[in-house]
């Protein structure tokens with residue numbers, strides 16, 4: 001069983017991993033066109049670890065949301081249907097920062113991200129996570145009453 005304090009520590013650690021990724025001198029240029037967020041269209045869905053799901057859920061709740069609903073067109077539930085912008089951009093998962101998007105420079109190489117992924121996996125393990133899980137399912141899980149404050 002994990003406490004809220006355990007989750008708070010994990011959230012801080014995941015945000016530090018994201019910050020470290022941003023500090024790396026690797027050219028990325030996310031212009032927010034959001035093509036990569038239309039999962040059915042691109043045929044990819046990000047998978048995320050439990051710590052990443054906690055960060056995404058925190059950002060979603062900060063936007064006043066209590067539930068995660070899957071859009072009929074198969075896009076990411078966090079993509080704004082009208083503006084086409086990510087509604088949890090600062091809390092978006094690692095995969096959204098490093099993979100998928102050709103417009104942003106294409107996927108990061110494994111060597112560029114290996115150590116950071118390892119740290120995310122260690123946090124997941126400590127939280128009792130199941131490894132990387134489909135984005136929607138992962139965030140739904142940590143927002144459910146069962147997922148809050150425990151694992």
Ligand code: SF4
Pocket residue numbers: 034036037046076077078079080085086087088089092093096
């Ligand atoms: S979390 Fe944001 S950046 Fe990632 S797929 Fe969803 S809308 Fe796109």
